[in-house]
Amino acid sequence: MDGNKRTAWTLMVLLLWINGYRHDFSTDEAFDLVVGVAAGGVSLHPSAELIAAHLVARQ
Numbered sequence: 148m149d150g151n152k153r154t155a156w157t158l159m160v161l162l163l164w165i166n167g168y169r170h171d172f173s174t175d176e177a178f179d180l181v182v183g184v185a186a187g188g189v190s191l192h193p194s195a196e197l198i199a200a201h202l203v204a205r206q
């Protein structure tokens with residue numbers, strides 16, 4: 148499970164920000180998502196749905 152988990156998370160947050168959004172993940176939810184994706188336990192569609200459920204428009 149080596150890799151660039153923090154980099155991936157930071158890039159996701161940056162891309163959300165650039166596109167006018169932020170997230171409302173708790174620290175534990177964010178950890179579970181990142182580690183789940185890295186370990187292969189969370190696939191593309193479930194992760195996309197989870198991210199979409201935590202989108203908040205920036206003001």
